[in-house]
Amino acid sequence: xxxxxxxxxxxxxxxxxILSLLLAEGPLSRVELARRTGLSSTAITxxxxxxxxxxxxxxxxPERTAPGAGRPVNPLAVTxxxxxxxxxxxxxxxLYAVACDLRAGLRATAGRSLGPDRSPAAVCALICEFxxxxxxxxxxxxxxxxxxxxxxxxxxxRAAGEVRYSVLPGWQDVPLAAMVAERTGLNVIVENDVxxxxxxxxxxxxxxxxxxxxxxxxxxxxxxxxxxDGRLITGAYGVAGEMGHISIDPAGPRCHxxxxxxxxAFASSDAILAAVRxxxxxxxxxFDGAVLLARGxxxxxxxxxxxxxxxxxxxxxTLVNLFGPERVVxxxxxLDTYDLLGTHIKDAYAAHAFKAAANCPLTLRPLPWEEWxxxxxxxxxxxxxx
Amino acid sequence: xxxxxxxxxxxxxxxxxILSLLLAEGPLSRVELARRTGLSSTAITxxxxxxxxxxxxxxxxPERTAPGAGRPVNPLAVTxxxxxxxxxxxxxxxLYAVACDLRAGLRATAGRSLGPDRSPAAVCALICEFxxxxxxxxxxxxxxxxxxxxxxxxxxxRAAGEVRYSVLPGWQDVPLAAMVAERTGLNVIVENDVxxxxxxxxxxxxxxxxxxxxxxxxxxxxxxxxxxDGRLITGAYGVAGEMGHISIDPAGPRCHxxxxxxxxAFASSDAILAAVRxxxxxxxxxFDGAVLLARGxxxxxxxxxxxxxxxxxxxxxTLVNLFGPERVVxxxxxLDTYDLLGTHIKDAYAAHAFKAAANCPLTLRPLPWEEWxxxxxxxxxxxxxx
Numbered sequence: 001x002x003x004x005x006x007x008x009x010x011x012x013x014x015x016x017x018i019l020s021l022l023l024a025e026g027p028l029s030r031v032e033l034a035r036r037t038g039l040s041s042t043a044i045t046x047x048x049x050x051x052x053x054x055x056x057x058x059x060x061x062p063e064r065t066a067p068g069a070g071r072p073v074n075p076l077a078v079t080x081x082x083x084x085x086x087x088x089x090x091x092x093x094x095l096y097a098v099a100c101d102l103r104a105g106l107r108a109t110a111g112r113s114l115g116p117d118r119s120p121a122a123v124c125a126l127i128c129e130f131x132x133x134x135x136x137x138x139x140x141x142x143x144x145x146x147x148x149x150x151x152x153x154x155x156x157x158r159a160a161g162e163v164r165y166s167v168l169p170g171w172q173d174v175p176l177a178a179m180v181a182e183r184t185g186l187n188v189i190v191e192n193d194v195x196x197x198x199x200x201x202x203x204x205x206x207x208x209x210x211x212x213x214x215x216x217x218x219x220x221x222x223x224x225x226x227x228x229d230g231r232l233i234t235g236a237y238g239v240a241g242e243m244g245h246i247s248i249d250p251a252g253p254r255c256h257x258x259x260x261x262x263x264x265a266f267a268s269s270d271a272i273l274a275a276v277r278x279x280x281x282x283x284x285x286x287f288d289g290a291v292l293l294a295r296g297x298x299x300x301x302x303x304x305x306x307x308x309x310x311x312x313x314x315x316x317x318t319l320v321n322l323f324g325p326e327r328v329v330x331x332x333x334x335l336d337t338y339d340l341l342g343t344h345i346k347d348a349y350a351a352h353a354f355k356a357a358a359n360c361p362l363t364l365r366p367l368p369w370e371e372w373x374x375x376x377x378x379x380x381x382x383x384x385x386x
Numbered sequence: 387x388x389x390x391x392x393x394x395x396x397x398x399x400x401x402x403x404i405l406s407l408l409l410a411e412g413p414l415s416r417v418e419l420a421r422r423t424g425l426s427s428t429a430i431t432x433x434x435x436x437x438x439x440x441x442x443x444x445x446x447x448p449e450r451t452a453p454g455a456g457r458p459v460n461p462l463a464v465t466x467x468x469x470x471x472x473x474x475x476x477x478x479x480x481l482y483a484v485a486c487d488l489r490a491g492l493r494a495t496a497g498r499s500l501g502p503d504r505s506p507a508a509v510c511a512l513i514c515e516f517x518x519x520x521x522x523x524x525x526x527x528x529x530x531x532x533x534x535x536x537x538x539x540x541x542x543x544r545a546a547g548e549v550r551y552s553v554l555p556g557w558q559d560v561p562l563a564a565m566v567a568e569r570t571g572l573n574v575i576v577e578n579d580v581x582x583x584x585x586x587x588x589x590x591x592x593x594x595x596x597x598x599x600x601x602x603x604x605x606x607x608x609x610x611x612x613x614x615d616g617r618l619i620t621g622a623y624g625v626a627g628e629m630g631h632i633s634i635d636p637a638g639p640r641c642h643x644x645x646x647x648x649x650x651a652f653a654s655s656d657a658i659l660a661a662v663r664x665x666x667x668x669x670x671x672x673f674d675g676a677v678l679l680a681r682g683x684x685x686x687x688x689x690x691x692x693x694x695x696x697x698x699x700x701x702x703x704t705l706v707n708l709f710g711p712e713r714v715v716x717x718x719x720x721l722d723t724y725d726l727l728g729t730h731i732k733d734a735y736a737a738h739a740f741k742a743a744a745n746c747p748l749t750l751r752p753l754p755w756e757e758w759x760x761x762x763x764x765x766x767x768x769x770x771x772x
Contacts, residue, residue: 212622226708228614235710236598239743242707247700247738250635259738314633319708321628322612324621352633352645357625 009056009384014039014047016385018076019056020230023103023381024203027060027077048076055082056102078102083384084145086134086186087377088127089193089369090152092167092220095123096369097130099141100377104204108137109370120163120174128183147380148186150176151193151372153221157238158191167220189379194241197331197367197375198225199232199382206329206363214325216243218312218334218341222264226323243315244268266311269334275304294340305337309344316345317352320360328362335366395442395770400425400433402771404462405442406616409489409767410589413446413463434462441468442488464488469770470531472520472572473763474513475579475755476538478553478606481509482755483516485527486763490590494523495756506549506560514569533766534572536562537579537758539607543624544577553606575765580627583717583753583761584611585618585768592715592749600711602629604698604720604727608650612709629701630654652697655720661690680726691723695730702731703738706746714748721752 010016017037022028028036030044037044051057059074080101089096099108110130114123127150135142154166161177177188198207198215207213213227222244226233233240244264245257252261253271265271269287276290277283279300285293294301316328334341342364349362396402403423408414414422416430423430437443445460466487475482485494496516500509513536521528540552547563563574584593584601593599599613608630612619619626630650631643638647639657651657655673662676663669665686671679680687702714720727728750735748 210622212619224708228619229617231615233598233614233710235743236596236712237710237742237745239706239740240708240710242740242743245740246704246707247634248636250696250700251637257740259740310636314636318632318704320625321632322610322626322705322708323619324623324626326622354625354628354631354643354645356623357621357628359623 008386009054010051011386012047014043015051018044018047019051019078020203020385022057022076022078024208027075029063029073029075031073033076055079080105081140082144084141085377085380086131086145086148087373087375087379088130088148088150089372089376090123090127090150090166090168091369091372092153094369095126095130096373097127097134098370098373098377099134099137099145100374100381102381104200104374104378104381106370106374108134108141109373110134111369118168119170120176120179123168124176124179124183127180131180131184131186146187147383148180148184148188149196149376149379150180150188150190151196151376151379152176152190153193156190156192156195158189161188161190163190187380187383189383191376191379193372193375194223194225195232195234196379197372198227198241200371200375200378201329202227202230202232203378203381206327206365210326212323212325214319214323214328216312216316216319216328216330217332218267218330219332220269222267222312222315224319226319226325243319246315246318248311248314248318263311263315267308267315267334272304272308275307276301279304291337291340294337302340305340306344309341310348312341313345313348313350314352316362317349317354317357320349320357321352321354324357325360328360330362330364331367335364338364338366394772395440396437397772398433400429401437404430404433405437405464406589406771408443408462408464410594412489413461415449415459415461417459419462441465466491467526468530470527471763471766472517472531472534473759473761473765474516474534474536475758475762476509476513476536476552476554477755477758478539480755481512481516482759483513483520484756484759484763485520485523485531486760486767488767490586490760490764490767492756492760494520494527495759496520497755504554505556506562506565509554510562510565510569513566517566517570517572532573533769534566534570534574535582535762535765536566536574536576537582537762537765538562538576539579542576542578542581544575547574547576549576573766573769575769577762577765579758579761580609580611581618581620582765583758584613584627586757586761586764587715588613588616588618589764589767592713592751596712598709598711600705600709600714602698602702602705602714602716603718604653604716605718606655608653608698608701610705612705612711629705632701632704634697634700634704649697649701653694653701653720658690658694661693662687665690677723677726680723688726691726692730695727696734698727699731699734699736700738702748703735703740703743706735706743707738707740710743711746714746716748716750717753721750724750724752 033044034041058079062074080103085100087098094113096111155164163174163176177190181188201207202213216224224241224243245262247261249261253265255262255265273287419430420427444465448460466489471486473484480499482497541550549560549562563576567574587593588599602610610627610629631648633647635647639651641648641651659673
């Protein structure tokens with residue numbers, strides 16, 4: 001059924017172009033595909049043929065056009081049930097898994113808190129359990145799933161399939177892809193969670209059709225992903241999109257990374273909590289308590305959130321001034337405190353965006369954990385491409 | 387001779403790939419070209435044929451290989467004298483012009499201070515005078531030059547051929563490309579000078595072969611250009627690479643752009659001069675005087691340069707953390723005071739580059755004005771491509 005296990009489905013440029021367009025924006029007529037790809041109608045028909053034969057694409061019934069407008073056209077569409085993909089998001093304290101179809105449509109989900117044992121072996125066992133659970137959800141899933149994507153917060157070597165470092169205790173240089181592949185028989189791709197989510201938003205979300213796109217996540221950490229011309233920027237030395245670790249204030253607090261004045265040193269949940277504790281003289285507070293205090297109007301607590309919002313807004317303005325995205329999506333669990341952060345993010349962004357760069361809209365969009373797992377599943381859809 | 391005036395020389399992907407590789411890194415054997423482009427040897431030979439027929443490429447004598455190493459190979463090379471390009475750099479007080487060959491080799495130069503009349507009409511007249519002068523330098527120049535590139539510091543709409551804003555007084559929405567094209571008969575491309583120089587360094591300088599590359603200029607203004615995958619980032623709203631206007635200190639000075647704490651508000655020549663004047667209590671100083679004072683050991687003057695260096699280094703670290711270039715070239719007339727800025731630039735960069743991003747080397751490279759004009763000439767070489 002899948003002789004090319006782990007190999008790309010398409011390799012020729014024409015096939016690649018039409019499959020990716022139809023995934024993101026289909027159905028489309030051959031005329032429209034020709035216009036968008038710059039290929040001839042003949043080339044479109046030739047490239048679509050093997051994908052139709054393999055069951056990945058199908059022709060829709062002809063669209064009725066106005067009389068005299070020429071032959072009716074049969075738009076091409078992706079056959080979304082042709083293949084399924086599993087995605088897993090590992091967070092600091094829970095696991096979320098989804099099964100998606102070819103256009104990243106959610107088909108089944110599963111989620112559970114991690115137990116006290118969060119070692120690589122224990123998490124790997126839970127991943128495999130979830131995979132079995134999802135593959136059992138529909139007969140077609142087991143039959144037509146070959147890719148599993150795993151998204152982890154931290155430093156991931158995607159090519160090696162290894163988690164170099166993560167927030168989970170004891171996770172260092174973990175060959176997670178090989179561990180899970182051995183037990184599931186699936187082709188496993190491991191990636192940083194922000195990078196995976198950025199690609200998903202670019203392909204299937206707010207970023208559709210944009211040439212320059214950025215996603216910023218706020219919460220326990222501050223991260224960002226940048227897309228240029230459909231490609232995620234990964235950096236020559238494996239570092240890119242580190243919006244959390246750009247310096248915005250030489251007089252700012254020390255960051256856990258060892259530097260001074262990083263956005264994250266103002267705006268991570270831990271940094272906000274530390275500032276609220278210090279400002280209110282209440283070292284006993286937890287994050288929820290700090291939020292309650294701020295919502296209750298405590299000036300020191302409110303200022304800690306305001307300072308975090310200003311740091312995030314300044315960081316986004318920096319990203320926009322350097323890189324010029326068409327749109328920035330801001331997401332992450334930090335949006336739960338949007339009432340405390342929002343105006344400060346927007347004001348600082350407006351104050352520091354340079355000239356026409358200020359036209360770049362910020363879209364604040366809470367994404368549930370399933371969306372992060374969906375981002376992981378899209379790693380599998382990406383594996384269809386060269 | 388040039389029926390396709392202003393039209394690209396190559397349009398097919400294979401021709402584009404081999405011409406650009408041979409321009410930047412030639413001569414190369416067909417085997418090497420096939421390896422680098424992923425094309426078959428047959429495709430290489432087919433794509434090279436029209437370029438050989440048109441005189442843009444030629445075959446070198448066969449290279450003797452070791453006995454038994456197979457047939458000797460004939461490397462392909464660019465015929466550098468097949469076409470010439472004129473480049474003009476307009477600075478605040480002078481005009482520099484060069485004639486280059488196909489591989490951006492300097493063939494003739496001209497330079498002159500601008501007179502008191504720096505209106506668009508006066509500068510346009512001087513450009514046309516320089517073009518005539520250079521075209522007369524060799525008979526081949528007049529015969530085989532069709533593109534003229536003009537590089538201007540400021541806000542340039544390349545597609546429209548207009549200078550929206552520049553440091554020259556009264557330059558606003560100037561249709562410079564049309565003005566000069568009408569008088570010279572050449573195809574004229576106008577571009578921001580930092581962008582033009584970035585492309586030139588990427589094609590023919592320190593950036594050869596890099597996927598992610600950045601150039602930073604320091605001096606009267608602070609600018610940067612970013613290249614991803616061979617393409618200069620231009621930004622969805624026409625703003626990108628504005629390293630001069632990222633905010634690095636909320637307590638920093640007001641910038642002429644209206645924002646606070648921009649890199650340029652610390653590090654432009656004017657900002658340094660203002661800081662030296664204020665720190666020394668000598669409002670009479672000019673920039674050369676400020677440099678002399680600092681070199682003489684005056685602490686206030688030295689601190690003004692140190693603060694500028696720290697701002698530049700922090701800005702470069704920000705760029706590197708977000709974008710992950712393989713190498714950053716730092717240039718501009720500000721390097722004349724490198725003795726006062728250098729260690730501060732490097733220290734701040736090291737203090738703020740995140741993890742492996744710190745592996746990205748800074749190359750400090752003074753470029754004479756001719757190089758900026760060469761950057762303008764390369765706009766013409768770019769026009770050979772789609």
